[in-house]
Amino acid sequence: MIRDTSSQDAVVNAAPAAKSKRVAIAIGALVALLAAGAMLYSTWSGSSGSVNANRLRIAEVSRGTLVRDAAVNGRIVAAVSPTLYSKAPSTVTLKVAAGDTVKRGQVLAVLESPDLSDALKREQSSYQQLEAEVARQQILARKQKLLAQRDADTAEIDRLSAQRTLERYQAVANDGIIAKIDFQKAKDALNSAEIRARHAAKAAALENDDVGLALKTKVNELDRQRLSMANAQRRVDELTVRAPVDGFIGTLSVQDRSIVAANTALMTLVDLSRLEVELEVPESYVADMGLGMTAEIDIGGHKASGKLSALSPEVVKNQVLARVRFDGAQPTGLRQSQRVTARLLIEEKPNVVLLPRGPFVESEGGRFAYVMQGSIAVRTPVTLGATSVSAVEILSGLKPGDKVVIAGTDTFENAARVSINK
Numbered sequence: 001m002i003r004d005t006s007s008q009d010a011v012v013n014a015a016p017a018a019k020s021k022r023v024a025i026a027i028g029a030l031v032a033l034l035a036a037g038a039m040l041y042s043t044w045s046g047s048s049g050s051v052n053a054n055r056l057r058i059a060e061v062s063r064g065t066l067v068r069d070a071a072v073n074g075r076i077v078a079a080v081s082p083t084l085y086s087k088a089p090s091t092v093t094l095k096v097a098a099g100d101t102v103k104r105g106q107v108l109a110v111l112e113s114p115d116l117s118d119a120l121k122r123e124q125s126s127y128q129q130l131e132a133e134v135a136r137q138q139i140l141a142r143k144q145k146l147l148a149q150r151d152a153d154t155a156e157i158d159r160l161s162a163q164r165t166l167e168r169y170q171a172v173a174n175d176g177i178i179a180k181i182d183f184q185k186a187k188d189a190l191n192s193a194e195i196r197a198r199h200a201a202k203a204a205a206l207e208n209d210d211v212g213l214a215l216k217t218k219v220n221e222l223d224r225q226r227l228s229m230a231n232a233q234r235r236v237d238e239l240t241v242r243a244p245v246d247g248f249i250g251t252l253s254v255q256d257r258s259i260v261a262a263n264t265a266l267m268t269l270v271d272l273s274r275l276e277v278e279l280e281v282p283e284s285y286v287a288d289m290g291l292g293m294t295a296e297i298d299i300g301g302h303k304a305s306g307k308l309s310a311l312s313p314e315v316v317k318n319q320v321l322a323r324v325r326f327d328g329a330q331p332t333g334l335r336q337s338q339r340v341t342a343r344l345l346i347e348e349k350p351n352v353v354l355l356p357r358g359p360f361v362e363s364e365g366g367r368f369a370y371v372m373q374g375s376i377a378v379r380t381p382v383t384l385g386a387t388s389v390s391a392v393e394i395l396s397g398l399k400p401g402d403k404v405v406i407a408g409t410d411t412f413e414n415a416a417r418v419s420i421n422k
Contacts, residue, residue, distance in 0.1 A: 030054045035098045050419035051377075055409035058372060059356040061398045065347040068288075073388045074279035074297075076338040079325070080245055080271040086264045087238045088113045094256040102243045102269070109266060111239040112217045121227040130222045141211035148207035155200035160192035166190045247271040250336070275334050277306060279323040279342055286320050288313070288346050296343040304331050308344070349386060353394040358406030361392055370397065370405040370412065377405050377418045 086092070090111035096102060166186040250268040254260055277297055281289065293308040310323035324342065352374050360369055366384040370377040382397030398404065 002080065011289065048369060050421050051408070051411055051422055054421050055408050055411070056405050056420065057358060058400045058403050059083050059406045061353060061355050061356070061394060061400050061402040061404060063351065063400045064354050065144065065387055066352050066354055066391055066393050068346040068349065068386045069388045070281065070285045070346060071345045072279045072281050072342050072344060074277050074324075074340050074342055076299075076334050076336060076340060077278045078247070078270045078272065078321075078336060079274040079276045080247075081250065081268060082244055083268045084108065084241055084244075084266045086111055086260045086262060087262070087265055088116050088262050090116075090239060091257060091259050092254050094252065094254075095193075096249050096267075098249050098252045098267075101248045104243055104246050106243045107240055107243040108243055108249070108269075111241065112356060113236075113239055116134075116232070116235050116239065116313070120229070120232040123225070125233040127222070127225045127229045130218070130225050132168045134215070134218045134222050138214050139213045145204075145208055148204035152197070152200040152204040155193070155197040157198040159190070162186070162190040162193035213215055224244055241266065245268060245271045246273065270336055272334075273330075274338070275330060275336075276309070276326070277340060277342060279322045279344075281322050281344070283318050283320055285316050285344070285346070286315075289322070294345045296345070297324065297326075298341045298343075299331060299334070299338070302331065310312065343389060347395065352385070353398065353400060354391045355394055355398065355404055356406055357390055357392045358408055360404070360406050361387065364414070368414075368419065370409055371398065372403040372405065372420070375420050375422070377409075377412070377420055379412075379414070379416050 090109070090113040093110045093112070094108075095110065096108050098108075102108065149229065165191070167184045247270045250270040252267050253265045254267075260266070279295070279296070289308065289311060291308055295306045295308060297304045297306055304326060305328045306324040308322055309325040312321040314320070355369075360366070361384065367381060368379050369382045371380045372378075380397055383395040385393030385395045387393070
């Protein structure tokens with residue numbers, strides 16, 4: 001049997017110094033544990049509750065450029081979308097259907113209006129009658145001119161005859177062949193012939209003016225009748241409704257072969273070659289908006305830029321309609337009434353204190369924010385400035401580097417301090 005070594009073991013007592021060292025370490029650890037517990041207790045007792053950090057969104061305050069913008073919804077509309085109307089009470093015969101593609105000048109509908117057709121026939125008849133009267137007046141004017149000229153020429157011949165008679169009497173007057181009284185009669189006859197010749201010439205000129213004025217009056221009547229007939233013809237031509245632009249038929253407002261009153265909407269034509277974006281802008285942004293403002297349009301994931309071209313003066317349901325015209329070439333594949341989103345770029349503010357935007361902006365009117373101090377969220381008064389879709393300007397209460405709870409504070413119930421559990 002083999003003997004063990006128990007007989008060789010001996011009990012060794014620890015030195016007093018080593019034993020006291022172990023006791024000091026144990027006491028120090030206990031004190032540290034108690035201090036940490038006291039700190040945790042004081043922190044917990046100073047907060048109104050605790051919230052899991054996974055339910056919150058925390059962002060850091062920074063400094064940068066704030067692009068003030070507004071995110072709005074809108075739809076694609078046609079820049080040119082004329083509505084065609086009936087010009088008179090008539091019966092409508094449609095030549096197209098809704099959705100048909102049409103070309104400019106194509107016949108879309110034919111209106112039947114007996115009143116306008118009869119009015120045109122009356123105007124044409126009156127025009128033909130006046131045309132005949134003008135032709136008759138022209139003949140009469142020439143005839144009267146000829147008669148007046150004949151009288152003037154006859155008077156001139158009589159004057160020449162009297163002048164020659166006087167010249168013959170003068171040639172023999174000195175020889176005593178004719179009586180002096182006959183010589184005086186010849187002189188009187190010449191004077192009388194000269195007077196008649198002058199009056200006949202003036203009468204011929206006046207007659208020419210008179211017949212010219214009468215002819216001009218008839219011609220003016222004919223011109224007025226021509227304009228009246230052209231107006232009646234235009235109204236009859238408008239009974240044939242033609243497409244003013246290339247496009248397609250958007251809506252039909254009447255049925256085929258229906259009877260409509262004057263100024264009744266017949267159909268709407270949509271020109272897809274020129275499209276714009278109609279935006280619904282909250283009225284709170286309208287004061288900062290102006291024509292020419294840049295807009296970024298998101299069309300099914302594709303970005304396009306445009307300029308604000310029109311702004312409605314009317315507020316409807318707290319919104320104002322605005323029109324945006326595309327910059328450069330129009331994007332392809334657009335459809336009428338297609339829904340889009342847009343971002344209106346109002347202004348840029350460089351070198352400002354920024355914080356990502358969250359529900360805290362709307363909470364309590366944006367007057368308070370919860371700032372992280374360790375694991376405690378402390379309710380802090382803040383002053384907000386300009387806001388954008390993604391960020392908000394901080395005027396006071398926060399500094400760059402601060403961490404702020406921007407989402408999830410609805411569970412804090414406006415507590416002054418809230419413990420955040422990791």
